[in-house]
Amino acid sequence: MFESAEVGHRIDKNNFRQQEARLRNELLLAQSALGKLGKFPVVLLISGVDGAGKGETIAQLYEWLDPRFLSTLAFAEPSDEERERPVMWRYWRALPPKGRIGIFSGSWYSAPIAERIARKLPRSGLDNRLDEINRFETMLVNEGALVLKFWFHLSKVGQKRRLERLEKDPRTAWRVTKLSWARMKTYDELQEVAGHVLRVTNTAAAPWIIVDGTDDNYRNLRVGRALLDALKARLAAGVQQSPLAVAAPLAARIDERNVLSALDLGQRLGEKKYARELAKWQGRLSELSRHKKFAGRSLVLAFEGMDAAGKGSAIRRITAALDPRQFQIVPVAAPTDEERAQPYLWRFWRHMPRQGRISIFDRSWYGRVLVERIEGFCAEADWLRAYAEINDFEHELIEAGSIVLKFWLQIDKAEQLRRFREREKIEHKRFKITEEDWRNRKKWKAYQQAAVDMIDRTSTGKAPWIVVEANDKSFARVKILKAICQQLERVLA
Amino acid sequence: MFESAEVGHRIDKNNFRQQEARLRNELLLAQSALGKLGKFPVVLLISGVDGAGKGETIAQLYEWLDPRFLSTLAFAEPSDEERERPVMWRYWRALPPKGRIGIFSGSWYSAPIAERIARKLPRSGLDNRLDEINRFETMLVNEGALVLKFWFHLSKVGQKRRLERLEKDPRTAWRVTKLSWARMKTYDELQEVAGHVLRVTNTAAAPWIIVDGTDDNYRNLRVGRALLDALKARLAAGVQQSPLAVAAPLAARIDERNVLSALDLGQRLGEKKYARELAKWQGRLSELSRHKKFAGRSLVLAFEGMDAAGKGSAIRRITAALDPRQFQIVPVAAPTDEERAQPYLWRFWRHMPRQGRISIFDRSWYGRVLVERIEGFCAEADWLRAYAEINDFEHELIEAGSIVLKFWLQIDKAEQLRRFREREKIEHKRFKITEEDWRNRKKWKAYQQAAVDMIDRTSTGKAPWIVVEANDKSFARVKILKAICQQLERVLA
Structure with a gap:
């Protein structure tokens, strides 16, 4: 599942600036068209490994897009209001209306994954929750929503290196807490649980887009470009078409590097x-x-x-x-x-x-x-x-x-x-x-x-x-x- | 779920003969068109309460249709060949090819229901199996199959009466075994488990059609008519259309009797x-x-x-x-x-x-x-x-x-x-x-x-x-x- 996010993408500053200028312009145009049409909402989920840059990418999206028509929702522990109602109630409350983009940090995937890692949820219980999520997302897509799910991945070494780098720089050191290092310990478990979760919820209606989190420039461009492509495709297709009849297209690439091109084909055996x-x-x-x-x-x-x-x-x-x-x-x-x-x-x-x-x-x-x-x-x-x-x-x-x-x-x-x-x-x-x-x-x-x-x-x-x-x-x-x-x-x- | 199958439908002999003649003719025509087109198979599941006439209706379908292009599969205990492979292997083996009708007696629903009633399967295990079944049926529909699922229902009193009636008639007495009476004891449990199973698997792609099993004439006409309507609709729609985009239509009625018309509105309170x-x-x-x-x-x-x-x-x-x-x-x-x-x-x-x-x-x-x-x-x-x-x-x-x-x-x-x-x-x-x-x-x-x-x-x-x-x-x-x-x-x- 995560192979393609470990091939080591890097976009240098100049390349980034060039791509960014065009992307930003197009994103603003698409967002404005979305708002004017007012016919469908965009539900954008940002999930993934700790330290893989979820917050940074959300900040970047705020810079690129018109923040007035953007809402971000981070879900921590449920409030007492929420605890006394069905699990999905808090997410229903927070759905963006038609014409708007809602960014969900964490989202409905966080709790099941965390509970499974902590062994508070048996495997079959997890599967039931995922089934519920699949039905929920299918409903959203049927109702016209454009659902984009991103999973930010880091290799084990990559995660360690990233935390070290953040810690060294006085401007970012505050972002690394004891919790960050503690979570490194459950890396393998997270990978296993997340691998299962992503497999089961990788539906035709709302597939996952897995993103290498190592390089800020690459990650941000990848998300921005995927959002833009999906938005443009939906706006072009019109809203008459049943969205479920059209399986979600594959996300475009930012560079030429991939699991195959990254191979060292020179390896030989005497x-x-x-x-x-x-x-x-x-x-x-x-x-x-x-x-x-x-x-x-x-x-x-x-x-x-x-x-x-x-x-x-x-x-x-x-x-x-x-x-x-x-x-x-x-x-x-x-x-x-x-x-x-x-x-x-x-x-x-x-x-x-x-x-x-x-x-x-x-x-x-x-x-x-x-x-x-x-x-x-x-x-x-x-x-x-x-x-x-x-x-x-x-x-x-x-x-x-x-x-x-x-x-x-x-x-x-x-x-x-x-x-x-x-x-x-x-x-x-x-x-x-x-x-x-x-x-x-x-x-x-x-x-x-x-x-x-x-x-x-x-x-x-x-x-x-x-x-x-x-x-x-x-x-x-x-x-x-x-x-x-x-x-x-x-x-x- | 079963209310509408307890309002007491009855079709008398004359009415049946009249409807049957036309239905049979149309069924044969539709079956022949299906075979000539050769573009999609029909998967027909007959499930339900013991003694509700599953065997009788299958026999009736054989009389109405051309049996050369019909296959019936009853699934009892899996063979050793089957036990050593994934659960669904035996059903994949038995799928009818395009242009044919396959009647599944029992089918992939029997084992999960029986195991759940016998408490060999926990509730979450049952849900996982149902999820698997839903994915399987969605795949079938996506591949073009026309999937029709019938559940034959009897009220508790109705089941008892039916067994007694069958036992009294020397021509049908052999059909009632000790097992039939033994199963009466688990009636309430079956209703509860079946109610859950039918709810979860009542998908847009392959919904259940619940049939009152009490009256042979009514039951047979209901199934024959539903098969005919579905076949005609699919043949008319052509095969280009993505079948999942079109939710399955509701089944037609045979008589005017239903949960509302059967009510006694004269009831008053002084x-x-x-x-x-x-x-x-x-x-x-x-x-x-x-x-x-x-x-x-x-x-x-x-x-x-x-x-x-x-x-x-x-x-x-x-x-x-x-x-x-x-x-x-x-x-x-x-x-x-x-x-x-x-x-x-x-x-x-x-x-x-x-x-x-x-x-x-x-x-x-x-x-x-x-x-x-x-x-x-x-x-x-x-x-x-x-x-x-x-x-x-x-x-x-x-x-x-x-x-x-x-x-x-x-x-x-x-x-x-x-x-x-x-x-x-x-x-x-x-x-x-x-x-x-x-x-x-x-x-x-x-x-x-x-x-x-x-x-x-x-x-x-x-x-x-x-x-x-x-x-x-x-x-x-x-x-x-x-x-x-x-x-x-x-x-x-």
């Missing part, structure tokens, strides 16, 4: 080291697949990546370590007629492994948000809702005891070309390279963007995406084997 | 008896409002009914028993500007009582599914989704400790006319009768239908509708006071 590591992890996997506890679980692996990224050969290095009666490889191509007559996920449900078994998918249910999105094989609303459906799908697998891992094999464009040329030279590999591969190659950038969105929206604590630097096949294969073994060890321990 | 009963229940209410436990609860009363049904005077008989510092009366008319700039329910949230207090609404949040529906003040999709939103709203109130009661005051058209004329005669009441009242009177039938739909869809175990025979004001007032006292006694006990 021949000798490869042989040694391969043997080591294959042996480990073989043992783990015969582990007593694995008899009651199952393993689901999904492989995605550009053509010639090395999915097939990586899969063979896995199956080499397994009992052939135990696994099946499911190559995913165009759906059959029978499959086309069923809901999208039906064809994958068919191949879910029994206990003690392994299903390896060479391409997977992510086709909908990759090839189908890019080639237009399904409507935009369909692939946009697929993120949530896929999360639900994997959640059900995990609840039933499956272990789920997803691999994205990343190569660069030059490496792909090299591999295409190589395949054309070798007789028995020539069939592997088709016209379609060359066509797909032309859409490289679109596929990369789709992959980034996919990882953003579907990497969850229990079903993570593992992004693999795959320019060097040896490095990639070992990284994959190791990741599978480590996840199995964690779960079977 | 003057003496009225005085005695009024004093008794007002005294009781006064005591209950000062009950120690009421200090931690609150009371929300909603009054609806045609013009001149006696809402105001009934409310005065309640407040006469209360401490004026304790209650507020909220008359609901057209929304103010400020209220219009907020989501629909905002204006009612404002007036929710603190602990120990009482809010009495003279007309209420049900305006959306009554006057707004009939006058076209909001779009069809808006009032259709309002049923679920209102249920959620009342659910939140109850979770926070409120006691919620809703009263529909029913008078007949002649009685309304008499009261209008009377008001015109009396100086200080003349202001109460306006042009609008006469206009509304012309839409009598539409209002009655809207009220029946409203009671059907929003009467829940914890926030019931109490339908009051109000031709005689004395009778109505006492019935209302008594209902409030009895509910308070139940809850505060």
Whole structure:
């Protein structure tokens, strides 16, 4: 969930000033149009890790926008007035009217998350609260509200560094309290609970936008730009349209840096080291697949990546370590007629492994948000809702005891070309390279963007995406084997 | 929830034969069009009380439809194949392909309901399962499926009588087993659990259709007609439209009998008896409002009914028993500007009582599914989704400790006319009768239908509708006071 917020975005002062001038101007125009139209409110939630700059960004929004038509609501402990009424009463009271922007600092997410971390709320109790929140937000969207939810993230190291930096500067030292340091201690727990909360409430109607909180300039621009884009899109769409029929679009990017572009594809493994590591992890996997506890679980692996990224050969290095009666490889191509007559996920449900078994998918249910999105094989609303459906799908697998891992094999464009040329030279590999591969190659950038969105929206604590630097096949294969073994060890321990 | 299924529908043999001939013909045509189009499947769930005729209706559908394109799936204990996979796997396996009708007997609702009654599942666990089911059904609808969910209901007496009747007839005696009688014992529990399940899963995308199971002819026609109407509507709408954007329409009626038409409006209370009963229940209410436990609860009363049904005077008989510092009366008319700039329910949230207090609404949040529906003040999709939103709203109130009661005051058209004329005669009441009242009177039938739909869809175990025979004001007032006292006694006990 948070991978994309840890790639280290930075916007320098000059770049910021330039972007800011334009953004501010456009924001004011959009806000004024919103007020004149007076047909829908904007509900903007700012949540996230302590010290990730929530207050600073809100201050920035006040600078950029016309504060007369802006209201901010921070929710601390409920008053006695509020305690004696249903939980959501205080938020209903505070909703911005049509034509206005209401900024909610903390909001309806704070209490459930804090109570869960403090173990005052059982997991099922948390889920009930989240369900209530989902229904509330759906109602808001149905009523026409534009709901934008931001989660400010910091890596553990990043949070520590940020607190230290704030403390050093006499102008900001006051912002760091003992509580700030105390909260560092519950960092891992917050990540786990927040990961779950964000997954469950990442609905088509009101998806989360996760923002790297490290750099002030980047964070502020990201929020301002997302607000502007969403406002402009809604104003352009008119208010006649049922807002729920249009799934929320993905937020635009501020820079070119993302989970894929930030990878170091130069990583390699020497021949000798490869042989040694391969043997080591294959042996480990073989043992783990015969582990007593694995008899009651199952393993689901999904492989995605550009053509010639090395999915097939990586899969063979896995199956080499397994009992052939135990696994099946499911190559995913165009759906059959029978499959086309069923809901999208039906064809994958068919191949879910029994206990003690392994299903390896060479391409997977992510086709909908990759090839189908890019080639237009399904409507935009369909692939946009697929993120949530896929999360639900994997959640059900995990609840039933499956272990789920997803691999994205990343190569660069030059490496792909090299591999295409190589395949054309070798007789028995020539069939592997088709016209379609060359066509797909032309859409490289679109596929990369789709992959980034996919990882953003579907990497969850229990079903993570593992992004693999795959320019060097040896490095990639070992990284994959190791990741599978480590996840199995964690779960079977 | 089940009121409308207890008014006692009966269709005699001749009437049935007549309706059946036409229905069968149309059903076959629609089924054939469905198959030829091949664009969406029909998922038909048949659930309900034991002995309410699930098997008989399925047999009837097989007679009416072309069985080659029909599949029925009854789910008993899961097989070992199924047990080793996620809960929903067995249902995914069984989904009908596009162009076909799949009848699910029992379905994904059976296990959660049975486990909850047997106390193998905690309440929060049940809610999680229902949440999963809602997401699954939303996905089905999003994928184009037409989902129809029927719940066959029998009153407690009705179930007993039906079993006895089946047992007496040698041709049907075999259908009654020891288990059937054993299940009678858990009747009340089933009603409570089923009421909750139906409320939570009564979504805009896939609402429940509750059917009185007593009379075979009525039940079969009701299901056949609902299937036909839904099929025709979907075939006419084309498949381009996002099915979720169009909330499911209300099911058509087979006869004129409903919760309102079945009332005995002749019920009256003599003057003496009225005085005695009024004093008794007002005294009781006064005591209950000062009950120690009421200090931690609150009371929300909603009054609806045609013009001149006696809402105001009934409310005065309640407040006469209360401490004026304790209650507020909220008359609901057209929304103010400020209220219009907020989501629909905002204006009612404002007036929710603190602990120990009482809010009495003279007309209420049900305006959306009554006057707004009939006058076209909001779009069809808006009032259709309002049923679920209102249920959620009342659910939140109850979770926070409120006691919620809703009263529909029913008078007949002649009685309304008499009261209008009377008001015109009396100086200080003349202001109460306006042009609008006469206009509304012309839409009598539409209002009655809207009220029946409203009671059907929003009467829940914890926030019931109490339908009051109000031709005689004395009778109505006492019935209302008594209902409030009895509910308070139940809850505060």
